Amino acid sequence: MTAYSRLEAIFRKTAALGDALAILHWDMATMMPNGGAESRTEQIATLKGIAHETITAPDLAELLTTAATETLDNWERANLREMHREWVHASALPADLVDALTRAESACEMVWREARPASDFKRVLPHLRDLLGLVRQVGAIKAERLGVGVYDALLDQYEPGGRSSEIDPVFTHLEGFLPGFIGEALEVQAGKPPLLATSGPFPVESQKALGLKMMEMLGFDFHHGRLDVSHHPFCGGTPADTRITTRYDDDDFVSAMMGVLHETGHALYEFGLPKGRWGSQPVGRARGMVAHESQSLLMEMQACRSRDFMGFAAPLIRETFDRQGAEWEADNLYRRGIRVERGFIRVEADEVTYPAHVIIRYRLEKALIEGRMELEDLPAAWNEGYGRLLGIAPPDDRLGCLQDIHWFGGSWGYFPTYTLGAMTAAQLFDAAQRADGDILAGLGRGDFKPLRDWLRTNIHGKGSLLSTRELLTEATGRPLDPTVFEAHLRRRYLG
């Protein structure tokens, strides 16, 4: 038995553990009674501990070294690369640092839960300082192992191979045109007749029926997945059993519907990943957070907020809720879906202003990680960023730097993946349309098959065979190019 085959057996085991963990996490967010939390935390910690032990077992390093000298085909070679990457991340940190980090994350997040509603940054500051100190230690150790900068080492946890040297020029381009563009888009919007309100109530059962109908249309495989409710919408489970969630608001059907469309984009990626042998190997898993977010945003933002799709969806929506009138016509619904507004809150932001929210966070977290800025100065720097990019001033830290859980829960280096995903989505959708002229027309008749086929061939079926950069280049002919996203925004919002 070759070293490589022994590695495949080991990673098949950690994949099964990972899949079990995914179901336990899904259950925790959707089904578990509150009283089960403590015992569930124990179950999750135990399974994670076993997976960590397995991947950091003393003989694994040697197997990886030996396997690298064996004859491997393309997929095996890529699989070995992904195994190596998982091993580096898992084995880099000493156990006491992992412990300290886990404890600091919980402590900081707990204080943040109180500090946010009280808009009291000072209260959480000491905890955040402790946590950031540990995160920087983690970054420094992994940076050494990966041979990259500290920020990139953290980013690499979410986006394998992600490098700030590639992000910086792209974000700089966005930063250059966004402030002016937002103003123009708002002006165009103001010049149009006012939006007509689509008022509720919208019964949950009808909203769910609409969501299920759209999932089916997009190609969601109900033999391998399901739809449920959770506090925050997400896509969880495993490629063979992919579970998406949404939440319902009686007065607004759009948020649940867009949630379903977004998560279905994630789910289609999971469904389309390689099956069989590679299904239980690192190379068969989704490429990273940027590719994943690109798939959800491609469906939600590019395809389903398009005028073409809204033309098809509007009658379906009218029929589902038994309504009629001008406010239920495709034009009004379309304009509702692409409404632009300068706001303080990232998760409520539209497609045009969203990148500004992300760029501000990216610049700040990078400066903090690299020691170019003090945490005390965060609130002021945050507000300065909002003034510069969005022209607004958060009235307090609740609507400012305390709004997102990421930093307070230990997720540093995550934010850029949102906007990189959005830009990747635009570039993929653009290439897909060039490759198959029927894709946009398909959306107009509720037929997602042409689009889905293109994505399956060019993205989903490749798993982690290529780097994100290679994947995008092979699919679209070039690496990430911010002008495609810009062109999409100009077409949709100024056209």
Place this chain on the structure above:
Amino acid sequence: MTAYSRLEAIFRKTAALGDALAILHWDMATMMPNGGAESRTEQIATLKGIAHETITAPDLAELLTTAATETLDNWERANLREMHREWVHASALPADLVDALTRAESACEMVWREARPASDFKRVLPHLRDLLGLVRQVGAIKAERLGVGVYDALLDQYEPGGRSSEIDPVFTHLEGFLPGFIGEALEVQAGKPPLLATSGPFPVESQKALGLKMMEMLGFDFHHGRLDVSHHPFCGGTPADTRITTRYDDDDFVSAMMGVLHETGHALYEFGLPKGRWGSQPVGRARGMVAHESQSLLMEMQACRSRDFMGFAAPLIRETFDRQGAEWEADNLYRRGIRVERGFIRVEADEVTYPAHVIIRYRLEKALIEGRMELEDLPAAWNEGYGRLLGIAPPDDRLGCLQDIHWFGGSWGYFPTYTLGAMTAAQLFDAAQRADGDILAGLGRGDFKPLRDWLRTNIHGKGSLLSTRELLTEATGRPLDPTVFEAHLRRRYLG
């Protein structure tokens, strides 16, 4: 650190794995889309494999030996005994026998699924012969390790400490009076005015509302549990997160309701088990299948099919389904709940005829395991048993020896626990009433607290501290006594 404390840490880990497995099993039966089955089987096999490795690790035997020489209190001593028992069962079998058994179980069960509807015993016979051969090997190895007979070694897997030398006299007593008693009960029943039909449809939502109301009444803790739907009702999950299921029949509300009451009995046992340190140790888990079945049958058969409870429940049922008339009066509903009938199918049997179904199976499986009978003779021997104990002749093997999954799936030595549970339930309910005169009166006003308190003190809270025999003796003053069950039947069916 003592050997004993190291053992507690190891078993805390296997408990967390067991809890995770319980949730994965529950999910498989209630939530999982069919396409997830293969991947789920892999997850379950992986987790079971890890638990098995953990418990059969080379140093565990030595830790058990060393711990036995350390100073331990009562609970620790009992915990060590339970650890030792788990270790014996897990480590007794060579890996290739476990493999062969697993494969034979799947193969036989698969053929049985086709042979049953075709009533074709011959078709499954070769597979059943292979399987039984392996089961006998398992029994022989464990018998040697446990110092008991082969049948008892198999029984011990489900009912720790269960011994046929204690079952035989009890079942012989039942066998002596049952055939005559069934005739008498049917005669008394025939002498009463005919039952009035309670006809449907009964909307699922109303049935569910009724079930939830009754669960609350019995003391189900919704902070630590939930109610769902599955093909076969069961009680799963963990003590901190106990999940019961039922199934709904539009035309019959009684089956779902009784399913809920039965499973709630199981759940109350889980809720009442020791918490904290012992909650994650073998001694803190339920005593065995007999004790567990006694708790479900105590609630369903003893408490909830009583005339006292039906007096309280009848108005609730009428109100739930918005019905009235003589057929909805407590007397008619009570008599419906205790209707006796000679039937072929165990799972449809009433409380009076049920033990006959079990005794027939017990005698047969014991003879087969002990090599006193050939599998070829099973159908004839089965039918002979039904003639002797129930006075009926199954028209074919579908309604005869092919009806239950147990033997064909590898569960040999399980059947007696059903009737031992029923008898234990009668004896406990009898003792509880003697101890607290308000228990029966409580049921009449929908107040289960007196009963629940007695059970928590005398059964639930003791986990696996005592043997089943000791537990029953401490709670009722004597070991299992079939005359208490007999007296219960006489009172209810001849009185």
